[in-house]
Amino acid sequence: MTKTASSVWGECLSFIEDNIKQQAYKTWFEPIKPMKLSGEALTIQVPSKFFYEWLEEHYIKLLRVALVKQLGEDAKLIYDVRMENNYSSSKQHTLKIPSSNRNPINAQGITVPLDFNKRELKNPFVIPGIQKVKIESQLNPNYNFESFIEGDSNRLARSASMAVANKPGGTSFNPLLIYGGVGLGKTHLAHAIGVQIKDKYPDKTVLYISSEKFTQQYIDSVKGNTRNDFIHFYQMIDVLIIDDVQFLSGKTGTQDVFFHIFNHLHQNGKQVILTSDKAPVDMQDIEQRLLSRFKWGLSAELQVPDYETRVLILQNKLYRDGVEMPEEIVEYIAKYIKSNVRELEGVLISMIAQASFNRKEFTLALTKQIVDKFVKNTKREVSIDYIQKIVSNYFELDVATLQSKTRKRHIVQARQLAMYFAKRMTKASLASIGSQIGKRDHATVLHACKTVDNLTETDKQFRRYVDDLTKKLTF
Template identity: 40%
Template sequence: DSFVVGPFNELPHAAAIAVSKNPGFVYNPLFIYGGVGLGKTHVLQAIGNEAVKNFKKKKVKYVPSEKFTSEVVSAIRNHQMEPFKSKYRTIDVLIIDDIQFLAGKEKTQEEFFHIFNVLYENNKQIILSSDRPPKAIHALAERLRSRFEGGMIADISIPDFETRMAILKTKAQEKKVDFSEEVYQYIASVIQKNIRELEGALNRLIIYQKLNNQKPDLEITKTLLKNLLSSPTKITTPKKIIQMVAEFYDLKEKDLLTSSRKKEIVRPRQIAMYLLREELKNSFPFIGRRFNGKDHTTAIHSYRKVLKELEKN
């Protein structure tokens, strides 16, 4: 009930309401994605709670993907695959959080694929969350990706200033506290990308108020939140950029540095080259050398290709 709806989450919110009223027959599967701390888990659990409330006889299961993976591993080790499969096939609403962690786990993906098919064919609702859209989850079986993309994909983006203000005031009301408008405005202007951090900031003010028996003013608020906001400046290096790109695409660093022409490696390699040029202003010959002595023309081609795509989109 206290969920704040704004332009950043209107679509997933509307889809969640529709699914909780008629599971299995609208938006199946429902795939919700967005960054850390934007409320994906909150939406998933709210759907589950509503489904339980509306349909007393339906079996609803919420499970983080890592727990699902450990259940598969345990079932294989203990020769209990059939009971495992039977348990999941009787579920009416299956909710899996952080599905991106299935990437690279072939056996878990295979079992989930079969469970998905059985549930889908029997009009059982499947709800998934991820920190990225299906097409950006690398090392994910193509047949799973196409099933994820076959339903409704809804993203939760970063809330705008007005929505951040509304979230702060709603949370404060829930906790039966209130602060000045300028305090709310300050928090909403300095914390922009993470709802969890907004709540964390509010909690600091509440603790201060309880300990000191007075409301923090703007200056005190700035002091209280200083540590929360001042993250040390990170020095970016070519190695860090290559590491970051490899990690995002679920590859090993050495994969990016090989001469492989595989599509799943060429694309990330081009992005890494683009970032070295764009972020660090490295020369093209230097970039070529970083990637196993490639010719500088390869680096130029990669940079221009990514740049062109960004301009087009």
């Protein structure tokens, strides 16, 4: 029987599949297409240059043994790599690259590729902030477990984070989702996990990235026809930390690619750490298949710190900065600044700055002055639920009526105002706002915002509605 490229490669695949994990086989061998057989030289097509580099890096021995079984000791392998055309993103050309494996077979029947030990895994594309061939973790060493103060409000999250840091991918906390309000320490804990893993397991590849940057990289990869390289890059990370995962809301393409990356990492025992400002059950416009995976591991909440924890946080900050402050002043700040850690530290910085610039000592009078200003100037974060409640009360409706399908004019206007303020006063996407206010789409929210802007300019009564509601929502 005459051998063809397809028949030879088919036999090679049978051998390879028996010798590696199924997931690795699907990822790295199923996409390959046999192209040409010329004597003892088999040409195979691979999706990208990164793909070819990965095969040469990790599977060259296996490929060599499989080919020799089919084509003899003089077997050769040539890669037909699909490359983007510099002038037209819609066209592609191919680059033929011979395998680096040209050595004669050793006694065990396995060839060692040339310079095998010198090869380095390269970034498939330039990631903002990562300029070196070696992947930089993007971690802040100041955010560590030593500088994170434990209290009743964060004990579960801190303990789970420590467990993950000591045994990444080896606990039931995979993924670990840390959620809570602004300034409670989510990002700090996420970095602390990464910092400790790098210290304990220096060979592991750890990467911290915000969901916004992840999304932008994905968009760039789609524009540049390098989506496969984007996926393969993230699939080789040992510990992936994604901050503010709730911002994937409404981004269907990014969610889809993250779903596949997540599956690959999880199935291969890699660790995933996520942070969010809300629990999975409260995330809007995140696909159910993704939410279900967020729930596979542990969701640990960070709550507002109690008084004792706030005092400890302030004392720790002062100790690290080498500043002494009377105990009564520390206790006063802890008593009146209750919302989050970021505000506590903000008051301390203002106190130190005022005392230094004006050459004043720390006094209770100065403390009261700064705390009063800080509390007054701090904008209260409002939720979409809170906005709906305030607007409904103002128009003497219940929230169910506001969200209903009725087209009565005064109810429609109330609904539009709720959407308008949700767009102005929250970070939620249009799709998320619409989903929470009566399950409308993003186009309805956009129309509502434009309508409110127009009526505010032309209708005095409507302008009064906007002014009244603005006061109620900001004071």
